Amino acid sequence: MSKRALSLFSAALLVLAPLGAQAADGAEAWTSSDVALRANAPGIALPMTVAGLSLSKSGEVSNGGKGIDNIAQYLSPDGAVQATLYIYLPSYADASLAAYMTDKAIMARFGSKTRRTAYASVPAGGRAGTAIRAVYDDAGDGALTTAAAFVHAGRWMVKLRVTGPSARRRAVLAGLDGMLAALNFDEPATLHAAAPARIAPCPAIESGDARLTDAAPVAPIASEIAPDDGRTPFCLRETVLAADGAHDVLQQASAGAARADGAIIVPVDDSGTVLAFDPAHGGPGYQLSIHAIGQTDLYGVYDKVPSPRQIAAILDGKDPQTARAEATADYAANGEVTLRRTR
Numbered sequence: 001m002s003k004r005a006l007s008l009f010s011a012a013l014l015v016l017a018p019l020g021a022q023a024a025d026g027a028e029a030w031t032s033s034d035v036a037l038r039a040n041a042p043g044i045a046l047p048m049t050v051a052g053l054s055l056s057k058s059g060e061v062s063n064g065g066k067g068i069d070n071i072a073q074y075l076s077p078d079g080a081v082q083a084t085l086y087i088y089l090p091s092y093a094d095a096s097l098a099a100y101m102t103d104k105a106i107m108a109r110f111g112s113k114t115r116r117t118a119y120a121s122v123p124a125g126g127r128a129g130t131a132i133r134a135v136y137d138d139a140g141d142g143a144l145t146t147a148a149a150f151v152h153a154g155r156w157m158v159k160l161r162v163t164g165p166s167a168r169r170r171a172v173l174a175g176l177d178g179m180l181a182a183l184n185f186d187e188p189a190t191l192h193a194a195a196p197a198r199i200a201p202c203p204a205i206e207s208g209d210a211r212l213t214d215a216a217p218v219a220p221i222a223s224e225i226a227p228d229d230g231r232t233p234f235c236l237r238e239t240v241l242a243a244d245g246a247h248d249v250l251q252q253a254s255a256g257a258a259r260a261d262g263a264i265i266v267p268v269d270d271s272g273t274v275l276a277f278d279p280a281h282g283g284p285g286y287q288l289s290i291h292a293i294g295q296t297d298l299y300g301v302y303d304k305v306p307s308p309r310q311i312a313a314i315l316d317g318k319d320p321q322t323a324r325a326e327a328t329a330d331y332a333a334n335g336e337v338t339l340r341r342t343r
Contacts, residue, residue, distance in 0.1 A: 029067035029333075030058045036184070039087045041067050041333035042156040043186030046085055051178025052076055052171060053083050053162075061086070061271075067333040068294040074175075081164035081171050083179065086157075090272025091331055092265075092291035093157050095150040095194035096230030099132040101270040102148055102159070110139035110146070121195045124151045124158075125183040130191040132230070133180070135173065137166070145169040147176040151183070152229050154190035155335070157272065158183065195230035202235035202251060209310055210302035213285055237264065240308040242315035249311060264305055268315065275314065277305055288314070290325075294332075297325035 031038050037055055038045040048055045058072035068089040075082055099119075107114055117135050124131035135147045145166050151158040162175040185191065235253040239246050252262030264286065266275035272293055277286040280301045288299040288306075306314070313319035330338045 029060060029070050030072070037072055039070050042087055042089075042153065044087055044153065044156070044158060045184040046072070046179060047182050050074070050182045051175045053081065053175050053179075061088070063294055066294060068331065074179075076164070076168075076171065076175075081162065081168055081175060083160065083162040083175050085179065086159040086161075088157055088159075088272065088293055089155055089331055089333065090157055090274075090291060090293050091296040091329065092272060092274040092276065093152050093155060094229055095132050095152040095157065095192065096197040097265075097267050097274070098150045098157055098159060098270060098272065099134060099148070100197045100199075101267050102150070103134060105270050106136055106139070106146060106148070110136065110144070111141065113141055114139045118147075119196050121193075122149070122177075122180065124149070124180050124191065125185050125188055126181070127188060127191050129193050129195070131180055132194050132196055133176070135176075137169070139163075142166060145172045147172055149176055149180050150194065151180075152192040152194060153185055154187065155331075192229045193231065197230050198233040199248075199250060200233070200235050200253070202237045202253070205237055207238075207307050208304075210286075210304045210306040213301045213303050215280060215283055215285065215287075215301040234265075237305075238308050240266075240312045240315070242312045244315070247311075247315060249308070266311060266315070275311070277302070294330065296329040296331075298327045298329070299325055 028040060031040055032048065036045045036047050037058060053074040053076055056073045056075045058070070061069045061071050063069045070087045072085045073082065074085070103116065115137050117137050119134045121129045122131050122133040123129070130151060132150045133147070135145070137145050139146050143166060144163060146161065146163040149160040160176060160179050162172050164172045233253045234250040237249040237251050239248050247266050247268060249264060249266050251264045263279060264277040268274060272291065274291045276289050276291060278289065280287050285301045285303045286305055287301045290297045290299070310319060325342050328340045328342055330340065
């Protein structure tokens with residue numbers, strides 16, 4: 001499986017395009033006024049200056065010109081406190097998984113001394129319980145404080161990151177909380193309630209290679225197993241080791257145990273790449289789809305959940321049965337979805 005989008009964790013290192021980058025349909029991805037920066041397609045805005053941080057630059061992380069993977073950088077006057085605003089369109093949008101995968105990325109990047117000191121639901125744009133807020137102290141061997149927040153609005157994900165020296169912790173938290181409070185949504189009713197993911201170990205589950213069946217895949221516009229931004233609990237089936245590291249295999253759960261018909265997902269990165277095994281339509285088995293920013297690739301139907309070895313091969317792009325998708329759904333910033341048959 002090829003990586004289609006750069007991890008949002010490292011996106012702030014990019015040299016960004018000028019303010020007002022053009023999307024594919026000719027409309028600008030970002031526009032600005034004297035007081036605010038606005039992502040046009042999702043209808044989300046943030047002041048040009050907020051909580052002592054001012055806009056430095058904006059552009060796109062990937063999918064250049066499509067307006068579906070947008071980033072803006074804010075800085076304190078001395079540049080010591082840095083903030084990033086990401087607004088992107090994953091085909092599998094979920095705030096709890098974005099927080100979960102960013103947590104893993106931060107812990108891996110900043111080392112064992114890093115302490116997560118806050119992880120809870122908070123308000124966004126004046127609406128209670130619509131963001132997940134996480135704070136990390138003693139990052140980078142005690143030198144840094146970093147904080148993040150995650151919001152799911154309609155089809156879009158919003159991710160905020162603020163980082164600065166540990167001595168400026170108060171400014172880092174003021175920046176994050178100020179940006180969360182100042183977010184403005186054209187359609188606030190599209191904000192999803194969000195909570196940190198709830199994950200417990202699954203009971204022992206039978207393992208073994210799955211067989212690709214002759215059942216025809218059904219093209220979903222989005223995965224039917226969306227976990228409702230943390231409201232649906234999961235259990236951990238296993239962890240598989242792929243070339244780029246370890247990945248958790250999660251299954252929908254109820255009453256503390258995996259559901260017999262529960263769907264399975266494998267979050268891949270913090271930019272919304274997800275393997276999803278949906279219960280097949282009209283018969284037994286599981287259909288594989290791979291979700292990313294602006295795209296869903298649809299594969300075949302397995303007679304059962306693939307084994308850890310098979311899932312690792314899928315992640316590495318080495319599984320001969322999933323070397324090529326049956327179809328691809330492309331998502332545009334204006335809401336259009338185009339289905340392309342690839343076989």
